[in-house]
Amino acid sequence: MLTLGIDPGLERVGYGVVRKVGSKIECLDYGLIKTPKILIPERLKIIHDGVVELIAKHQPDALVTERLLFTKNVTTGMDVAKALGTILLAAADTGIQWTEYSPPEVKQAVVGTGAADKKQVTFMVRRLLALKEDPKPDDVADALAIAICHCFRANFPK
Amino acid sequence: MLTLGIDPGLERVGYGVVRKVGSKIECLDYGLIKTPKILIPERLKIIHDGVVELIAKHQPDALVTERLLFTKNVTTGMDVAKALGTILLAAADTGIQWTEYSPPEVKQAVVGTGAADKKQVTFMVRRLLALKEDPKPDDVADALAIAICHCFRANFPK
Numbered sequence: 001m002l003t004l005g006i007d008p009g010l011e012r013v014g015y016g017v018v019r020k021v022g023s024k025i026e027c028l029d030y031g032l033i034k035t036p037k038i039l040i041p042e043r044l045k046i047i048h049d050g051v052v053e054l055i056a057k058h059q060p061d062a063l064v065t066e067r068l069l070f071t072k073n074v075t076t077g078m079d080v081a082k083a084l085g086t087i088l089l090a091a092a093d094t095g096i097q098w099t100e101y102s103p104p105e106v107k108q109a110v111v112g113t114g115a116a117d118k119k120q121v122t123f124m125v126r127r128l129l130a131l132k133e134d135p136k137p138d139d140v141a142d143a144l145a146i147a148i149c150h151c152f153r154a155n156f157p158k
Numbered sequence: 159m160l161t162l163g164i165d166p167g168l169e170r171v172g173y174g175v176v177r178k179v180g181s182k183i184e185c186l187d188y189g190l191i192k193t194p195k196i197l198i199p200e201r202l203k204i205i206h207d208g209v210v211e212l213i214a215k216h217q218p219d220a221l222v223t224e225r226l227l228f229t230k231n232v233t234t235g236m237d238v239a240k241a242l243g244t245i246l247l248a249a250a251d252t253g254i255q256w257t258e259y260s261p262p263e264v265k266q267a268v269v270g271t272g273a274a275d276k277k278q279v280t281f282m283v284r285r286l287l288a289l290k291e292d293p294k295p296d297d298v299a300d301a302l303a304i305a306i307c308h309c310f311r312a313n314f315p316k
Contacts, residue, residue, distance in 0.1 A: 041250035048247055068236050078226050081236045085243030089206055092199035 002028070003154075004060040004096075005147025006051065007139045008087055010079040011035060013047055014139030017058045018129065020151040027129040029058065030140050040082070048086035055094045063091040064150040066142065067102045101149050106142075109149035121145050160186070161312075162218040162254075163305025164209065165297045166245055168237040169193060171205055172297025175216045176287065178309040185287040187216065188298050198240070206244035213252045221249045222308040224300065225260045259307050264300075267307035279303050 007014035013033040019026045033050035035043040055063070065088075068081055091098040104114030110128070111120045122134050122141040128148055135141045165172035174188040191208035193201040213221070223246075226239055249256045262272030268286070269278045280292050280299040286306055293299045 039256070041246040041256050044243055044247045045250035069232075074227075074235075077232075077236070078239045081239030082243030082246065085202055085240030086247045088199040088240065089202045089244050089247065092203035098197070098199050 001062075001151075002058055002060040003147045003150045004054060004058060004063045005143040005145070005150065006063060006065050006087055007142040007146065008047075008065060008080055008084040009139060010040070010043055010047075010083050012137070012139050013050065013083065013087070014137070014141075014143035015051075015054055016135070016140060016144030016147045017054070017060060018144065018147040018151060025128055025148055025151050027131060027144065029054075030135055030144055032137070032139060040079070044082060044086045047083050048090050051087050051090040052093060055090060055096060060096060062097045062099055062150060062154070063087070064146050065098070065100050066106055066146050067100045069103065099150060099154065101146065101153065105153070106145050106149040109152045110145045159220075159309075160216060160218040161305040161308045162212060162216060162221045163301040163303070163308065164221060164223050164245055165300040165304065166205075166223060166238055166242040167297060168198070168201055168205075168241050169195075170295070170297050171208065171241065171245070172295070172299075172301035173209075173212060174293070174298060174302035174305045175212070175218060176302065176305040176309060183286055183306055183309050185289060185302065187212075188293055188302055190295070190297060198237070202240060202244045205241050206248050209245050209248035210251060213248060213254060218254060220255045220257055220308060220312070221245070222304050223256070223258050224264055224304050225258045227261065257308060257312065259304065259311065263311070264303050264307040267310045268303045 005016045016030040017028040035046045107116040108114045111124050125141050125144045163174045171191040175186040177184045193204045265274040266272045268282050283302045
């Protein structure tokens with residue numbers, strides 16, 4: 001079963017593709033969809049089309065994101081939510097299942113504590129996926145963490 | 159010049175299509191795109207496809223929305239922003255120009271004061287567009303108000 005984890009943003013969208021094989025999780029792909037500082041609708045189109053392309057390439061069984069919880073910068077939060085809207089649309093366009101987890105759920109699944117910091121998340125993502133180097137930047141590590149969380153949490157059909 | 163005003167939401171998206179002819183503004187269409195309480199990606203698809211359809215039908219020169227400013231309910235605000243993301247994507251998909259105005263700018267343009275209430279906005283929208291009845295619900299009145307604001311504010315090419 002293939003899972004596409006996505007960490008949305010307007011400037012950078014982190015993604016990670018993982019496969020659960022028995023009790024192990026393999027990393028198939030990860031990276032960033034970046035957008036230049038052009039008009040917002042055009043940036044959203046790059047994001048949407050990029051996710052549609054990832055789905056076409058990997059044919060994942062699920063698209064997974066982190067629940068948005070904003071308290072700090074409302075304007076940035078709105079832009080992240082706009083980006084997420086177009087990512088969820090890509091899921092609907094291609095008919096793949098979407099699931100979301102809260103940030104503490106993701107940290108709990110990957111590190112074992114809901115209060116883990118970014119460094120711990122990166123360390124455990126690298127270890128769980130047996131990567132040769134740290135997944136960077138944080139957007140990528142987060143996307144992989146979300147995908148790993150889904151592998152641990154979801155009830156995969158046999 | 160044709161303007162499509164849109165008031166986004168996850169449950170209801172208000173829209174209004176107006177044309178500026180000299181100093182007058184004509185109303186060509188208005189209504190709601192409604193979504194049932196299904197999964198969010200499916201709701202976003204209904205919204206996106208509905209807006210694409212409106213653009214195809216009316217061939218507007220601009221799509222106009224109100225700037226999102228949330229202070230009350232963050233969860234609802236996020237859902238509105240997700241919906242707006244898919245609406246802006248529809249603008250990018252079809253290559254039409256997008257503009258946004260703040261709520262006080264819209265009220266100022268339509269009622270003459272940035273502190274106008276919803277009743278005054280509805281009253282002035284009906285009057286300016288010479289409608290036979292009040293545009294309802296508020297989502298529709300707001301969408302028409304946004305479109306009217308753009309007619310007053312934008313520098314239309316001759």
